[in-house]
Amino acid sequence: MRNGTITTFILLGLTDDPQLQVLIFIFLFLTYMLSVTGNLTIITLTFVDSHLKTPMYFFLQNFSFLEISFTSACVPRYLHSITTGDKAITYNACVIQVFFTDLFALTEFFLLAAMSYDRYVAICKPLHYVTIMSKTVCRSLIICCWASGLCVIIPPLSLGLKLEFCDSNIIDHFGCDAFPLMKITCSDTWFIEQTIIICAVLTLILTLTCVVLSYTYIIRTIFRFPSVQQRKKAFSTCSSHMIVVSITYGTCIFIYMNPTAKEEVTINKVVSLLISSISPTLNPFIYTLRNNQVKKAFMDSIKRIALFSAK
Numbered sequence: 001m002r003n004g005t006i007t008t009f010i011l012l013g014l015t016d017d018p019q020l021q022v023l024i025f026i027f028l029f030l031t032y033m034l035s036v037t038g039n040l041t042i043i044t045l046t047f048v049d050s051h052l053k054t055p056m057y058f059f060l061q062n063f064s065f066l067e068i069s070f071t072s073a074c075v076p077r078y079l080h081s082i083t084t085g086d087k088a089i090t091y092n093a094c095v096i097q098v099f100f101t102d103l104f105a106l107t108e109f110f111l112l113a114a115m116s117y118d119r120y121v122a123i124c125k126p127l128h129y130v131t132i133m134s135k136t137v138c139r140s141l142i143i144c145c146w147a148s149g150l151c152v153i154i155p156p157l158s159l160g161l162k163l164e165f166c167d168s169n170i171i172d173h174f175g176c177d178a179f180p181l182m183k184i185t186c187s188d189t190w191f192i193e194q195t196i197i198i199c200a201v202l203t204l205i206l207t208l209t210c211v212v213l214s215y216t217y218i219i220r221t222i223f224r225f226p227s228v229q230q231r232k233k234a235f236s237t238c239s240s241h242m243i244v245v246s247i248t249y250g251t252c253i254f255i256y257m258n259p260t261a262k263e264e265v266t267i268n269k270v271v272s273l274l275i276s277s278i279s280p281t282l283n284p285f286i287y288t289l290r291n292n293q294v295k296k297a298f299m300d301s302i303k304r305i306a307l308f309s310a311k
Contacts, residue, residue: 038284
């Protein structure tokens with residue numbers, strides 16, 4: 001984003017009403033703390049508990065790290081803005097925020113696809129699970145997720161760095177985002193807009209296709225199980241991931257594939273706020289409350305801490 005004469009942007013946020021700002025601050029602060037605490041708890045449990053050393057929890061550990069990183073890339077800056085009243089953000093800081101929020105978000109989609117493949121192998125090919133999902137394969141999949149996110153973000157970001165800002169520096173958003181930035185540039189944005197939409201849609205379609213194919217085979221395999229107990233157990237191992245996939249894809253499809261949503265600035269900002277605050281907060285609870293192994297690992301850790309404190 002070539003800055004011409006503009007070196008600082010002004011982020012309008014969600015509202016100028018002081019009372020609403022207080023409510024938004026409390027809401028964001030609580031959800032952010034819950035998100036970081038919940039995801040850090042999952043990361044810690046997967047490190048310390050020997051029962052959570054399987055590929056499923058390795059992917060969950062990385063997913064939790066991405067959730068913390070994503071919400072930390074945008075929420076603390078907005079909380080600081082509400083607290084101090086300082087709405088200014090430098091050009092360089094804005095570029096960095098766009099880069100990291102988009103990179104973490106894109107990597108998350110590829111990781112969700114990798115997690116669905118892991119569930120497919122666990123249920124459809126249980127006898128070969130350990131062989132197929134080896135440590136090397138799991139690490140390779142994580143690296144591929146990050147590399148894919150980086151490859152998707154580079155083309156639009158390269159074009160975005162060439163944008164000039166010479167008339168307005170007021171961004172109608174609570175954080176730096178692609179579409180609000182393009183509304184205030186004095187450069188032609190048609191090509192970069194098409195590039196962003198193509199990259200976003202291709203990422204959604206590619207990863208969602210992997211998820212749908214995996215769960216199609218999973219569901220078909222589960223219905224072939226002879227006992228009801230086996231079916232329930234198989235469904236319970238996938239249900240948390242399916243809920244998270246539904247929330248993540250649903251909100252992003254609304255933003256990038258609904259033409260009216262891009263025009264409705266308020267709706268866009270509210271949905272973006274929900275993605276950056278609610279989703280990272282809900283995901284740890286979805287995985288822990290619906291997973292007996294994680295709940296058991298959590299209770300065991302609490303007992304160990306209590307015994308250690310009593311000494």
